[in-house]
Amino acid sequence: MAAGVNEAPARGTGYLTFQVGAQQFALDISKVQEIRGYAPLTPLPGTPSSLPGVMNLRGTVVPVMDVRRRLGMQGREYDRFSVIVVATKGSQTVGLLVEAVSDVVSIARADANPVPPEGGGAPVEAVALVGDRVLTVLDLEKLWRDNGDELAA
Amino acid sequence: MKRRILVVDDSFAMRRMLGATLEAAGYEICQASNGSEALAVLDAGGVDLIVSDVNMPEMDGISFVRKARSRAGSRFLPIIMLTTENTTARVLEGRDAGATGWLVKPFHPAKLVEVVAKFLV
Amino acid sequence: MEIDLNQFRDAFFQEASELADELESGLLRLRSAPDRDVLDRIFRAAHSIKGNAGMFGLDPIVRLTHSIESVLDRMREGTLARDEGSIGTLLSATDELRGLLRADGPGAAGPERPPAVEAALRALCRAAGEGVSPEENAAPTGSVRAGAAGREHNAATLRVPVEKIDKLVRLTGEIAVAQAVLAQASAGALPASDREQALNLLGAQVRELQERVLALRMVPVSTVFARLPRLVADLETATGKRAVLELCGSETELDRTVAEGMADPLMHLIRNAVGHGVEPAEVRKAHGKPEAGRIRVSARHQGGYVVVEVTDDGRGLDTEQIRRKAAQRGLIRPQRTLTEDQIHDLIFLPGFSTADEVTDVSGRGVGMDVVRRNIEALGGAVTLSSSKGEGTTVRIRLPLTLAIVEGLLVRCGESIYLVPFSAVRESLRVSRGGVYGGPETAPLLRVRDELVPMYDLPDLVDSPAGDASRNIAVVLEDDGNRIAILVDEVFGQHQVVVQAIEANYRKIPGLLGAAILGDGRIALIVDPAGLFESAQRRGSRKENRGGSGRE
Numbered sequence: 001m002a003a004g005v006n007e008a009p010a011r012g013t014g015y016l017t018f019q020v021g022a023q024q025f026a027l028d029i030s031k032v033q034e035i036r037g038y039a040p041l042t043p044l045p046g047t048p049s050s051l052p053g054v055m056n057l058r059g060t061v062v063p064v065m066d067v068r069r070r071l072g073m074q075g076r077e078y079d080r081f082s083v084i085v086v087a088t089k090g091s092q093t094v095g096l097l098v099e100a101v102s103d104v105v106s107i108a109r110a111d112a113n114p115v116p117p118e119g120g121g122a123p124v125e126a127v128a129l130v131g132d133r134v135l136t137v138l139d140l141e142k143l144w145r146d147n148g149d150e151l152a153a
Numbered sequence: 154m155k156r157r158i159l160v161v162d163d164s165f166a167m168r169r170m171l172g173a174t175l176e177a178a179g180y181e182i183c184q185a186s187n188g189s190e191a192l193a194v195l196d197a198g199g200v201d202l203i204v205s206d207v208n209m210p211e212m213d214g215i216s217f218v219r220k221a222r223s224r225a226g227s228r229f230l231p232i233i234m235l236t237t238e239n240t241t242a243r244v245l246e247g248r249d250a251g252a253t254g255w256l257v258k259p260f261h262p263a264k265l266v267e268v269v270a271k272f273l274v
Numbered sequence: 275m276e277i278d279l280n281q282f283r284d285a286f287f288q289e290a291s292e293l294a295d296e297l298e299s300g301l302l303r304l305r306s307a308p309d310r311d312v313l314d315r316i317f318r319a320a321h322s323i324k325g326n327a328g329m330f331g332l333d334p335i336v337r338l339t340h341s342i343e344s345v346l347d348r349m350r351e352g353t354l355a356r357d358e359g360s361i362g363t364l365l366s367a368t369d370e371l372r373g374l375l376r377a378d379g380p381g382a383a384g385p386e387r388p389p390a391v392e393a394a395l396r397a398l399c400r401a402a403g404e405g406v407s408p409e410e411n412a413a414p415t416g417s418v419r420a421g422a423a424g425r426e427h428n429a430a431t432l433r434v435p436v437e438k439i440d441k442l443v444r445l446t447g448e449i450a451v452a453q454a455v456l457a458q459a460s461a462g463a464l465p466a467s468d469r470e471q472a473l474n475l476l477g478a479q480v481r482e483l484q485e486r487v488l489a490l491r492m493v494p495v496s497t498v499f500a501r502l503p504r505l506v507a508d509l510e511t512a513t514g515k516r517a518v519l520e521l522c523g524s525e526t527e528l529d530r531t532v533a534e535g536m537a538d539p540l541m542h543l544i545r546n547a548v549g550h551g552v553e554p555a556e557v558r559k560a561h562g563k564p565e566a567g568r569i570r571v572s573a574r575h576q577g578g579y580v581v582v583e584v585t586d587d588g589r590g591l592d593t594e595q596i597r598r599k600a601a602q603r604g605l606i607r608p609q610r611t612l613t614e615d616q617i618h619d620l621i622f623l624p625g626f627s628t629a630d631e632v633t634d635v636s637g638r639g640v641g642m643d644v645v646r647r648n649i650e651a652l653g654g655a656v657t658l659s660s661s662k663g664e665g666t667t668v669r670i671r672l673p674l675t676l677a678i679v680e681g682l683l684v685r686c687g688e689s690i691y692l693v694p695f696s697a698v699r700e701s702l703r704v705s706r707g708g709v710y711g712g713p714e715t716a717p718l719l720r721v722r723d724e725l726v727p728m729y730d731l732p733d734l735v736d737s738p739a740g741d742a743s744r745n746i747a748v749v750l751e752d753d754g755n756r757i758a759i760l761v762d763e764v765f766g767q768h769q770v771v772v773q774a775i776e777a778n779y780r781k782i783p784g785l786l787g788a789a790i791l792g793d794g795r796i797a798l799i800v801d802p803a804g805l806f807e808s809a810q811r812r813g814s815r816k817e818n819r820g821g822s823g824r825e
Contacts, residue, residue: 042796043689044775044782045737054775054788056796059650061788063779092778166285166326173282208321237325259328 017102021073026135031087038080064095155181161191161205174262188212195227207236215250222251231272293319298368305361317346341395354402363394452476495573496524498537509548516566523573528580535652539645543584551588585667591660622646651792683765690797697802699749719758731759734808735784752806
């Protein structure tokens with residue numbers, strides 16, 4: 001059960017925004033550990049194409065997810081301009097490969113429209129309107145849980 | 154019933170090697186890493202022969218032999234000393250202290266078995 | 275009755291190393307002050323090594339320790355002075371001794387000529403007025419000859435405090451009882467609540483057992499600290515500076531592989547502290563500091579980690595100089611604003627080496643980037659803080675318990691795999707004539723007079739095969755069965771810390787885990803049992819033509 005799907009993000013919580021494809025996404029800043037540039041990835045056997053591999057994060061092996069592929073878009077070349085958002089998912093550390101990272105915004109309760117739980121399998125918590133930007137707030141747990149892997153994390 | 158040999162040496166490598174050699178020859182082994190420990194083992198009883206190094210800290214082999222000889226239970230036990238020195242003076246000192254036999258290091262462990270067999274019939 | 279006495283060589287080498295350490299620390303003590311007890315103790319240490327080495331027929335060691343013993347004997351008698359020169363020669367002799375103990379089992383294949391230091395020792399004896407005493411019992415004919423193929427002393431044995439074993443024995447007894455209770459419970463003889471309780475208790479006991487067994491691998495950090503006093507003494511001589519070493523928390527325990535891996539980085543940090551950190555005596559005096567620099571190395575447990583710190587009260591890091599150097603080498607953009615901590619962190623970048631480097635005592639060039647990589651390969655982290663004019667503290671954080679695997683490191687295309695040694699039999703080059711089997715069968719590799727089914731390694735782990743013209747095969751064995759896996763390159767033996775991939779992702783079938791290599795790359799550790807299962811599945815799909823070879 002994904003937590004918070006029925007609730008709008010709390011008033012004034014910070015969100016890191018980033019670009020994937022033509023869309024802008026947001027992630028609860030409290031889950032973001034750091035932002036890294038390109039790091040060599042080691043592919044793991046038997047993993048979906050949305051998991052290009054694992055990286056060495058200061059001595060720890062961390063899986064990196066290609067968010068483009070995960071969201072059904074066509075993949076892009078992974079190069080030195082790529083950005084990896086390192087996030088904490090419970091007790092695990094994971095990486096999200098994105099195209100560019102923007103700013104940190106506040107999302108007020110009133111501006112966010114929660115996505116109903118049965119509304120598709122999309123790993124989305126809510127859609128928010130901030131200024132004239134449409135931000136899709138990602139559900140990190142769901143993003144990883146339904147990653148085309150047979151075994152749940 | 155197996156005969157029991159007490160191996161006294163502060164070198165753990167030597168204890169292992171001599172112990173294993175004697176066990177392979179059919180004896181039961183107990184060990185001590187210094188003179189005091191060895192005397193405690195002797196007091197507990199059941200030892201048939203002692204193999205002891207001379208060069209040990211705190212209580213050297215010669216003192217240990219003297220003390221062992223002064224105890225009722227080990228007055229007549231065969232005691233074989235292991236030493237690097239083969240000067241006459243030292244050998245006599247050992248004999249006077251009560252050692253039964255003397256093996257000069259280095260020696261082939263098989264030689265130890267030979268000597269032990271001579272004293273444990 | 276013949277038993278192989280070579281199995282005790284490990285015990286001898288281990289013990290002799292400890293005695294050599296005692297010899298060295300005793301000599302260092304004697305360097306500063308006379309001490310009859312210490313002198314007697316180290317004489318006895320040399321004597322012990324000599325006696326035991328003789329039992330194994332290790333003549334070069336016997337000769338060397340005999341010379342050392344002769345010099346120490348004359349010091350005891352008072353015919354030879356305990357001075358810088360004689361102690362220095364004895365220290366060199368101890369180094370030589372360590373070298374002999376580390377070498378591939380000297381035995382019959384000892385060095386051709388006696389090392390130069392023996393001549394120096396003999397000269398000392400002559401200076402004392404007499405020749406070296408004739409070697410007693412030299413080159414004994416009756417002693418045990420070491421095997422010609424001397425085994426590498428690779429610390430394949432452990433010395434463990436007896437009480438740790440006693441606790442384990444007690445625990446296994448408790449587990450046996452818990453298991454008996456559960457057996458009763460499953461037979462319906464106990465109420466459900468008792469069953470639950472028994473299961474929980476057993477669970478807790480098994481966890482404790484796991485922890486305690488892993489804890490057997492723990493050694494006190496003093497094993498690493500032991501080398502430091504000598505290093506500082508040598509550095510003082512090499513640089514002309516003065517430094518006082520303080521060690522704290524030596525009894526702190528950590529995994530022995532971590533301890534071993536930490537030794538080199540730690541020594542490098544000490545070299546930096548004396549070479550770069552500590553200022554020359556006059557400069558220190560001018561700044562109101564004590565003439566001798568103070569270097570403090572401490573170890574303590576913190577949470578699930580061991581924290582080791584190296585602190586010096588020297589000149590500290592020059593932030594401006596670092597920034598300038600980094601910009602000069604193109605490591606940062608000149609206009610970038612960085613905090614002081616970030617600038618300090620720059621020294622960990624590869625390619626950053628500070629000027630006026632003190633000549634490495636061992637001749638090796640090591641940088642802070644290597645220190646960081648080595649520590650990270652152990653699953654740890656390095657940070658530092660510094661204050662200009664006051665000093666620097668380097669902080670190493672290491673994990674407390676580890677799983678270690680030793681295996682053969684191989685490459686297939688871009689991927690690196692580690693194959694645990696427990697399964698590896700041998701590796702060989704594949705020639706076309708050595709492979710049999712037609713298109714219907716799995717190719718069979720001829721290994722002497724056996725035919726072994728051969729597979730591409732990436733294929734067995736469900737990885738894309740890529741360029742499949744591999745010609746090196748590694749033969750694996752599991753429970754009597756054999757397969758050969760094809761790889762591109764074999765790198766050799768490696769020991770790695772296992773990271774569970776499921777810690778941050780999930781278990782990958784066919785892999786035991788991943789490991790971070792010394793150069794930061796990630797190796798995938800294959801599960802040998804998984805490889806065999808995978809091979810079996812493939813084999814049952816094709817019809818196997820059997821072992822007579824010709825197709």
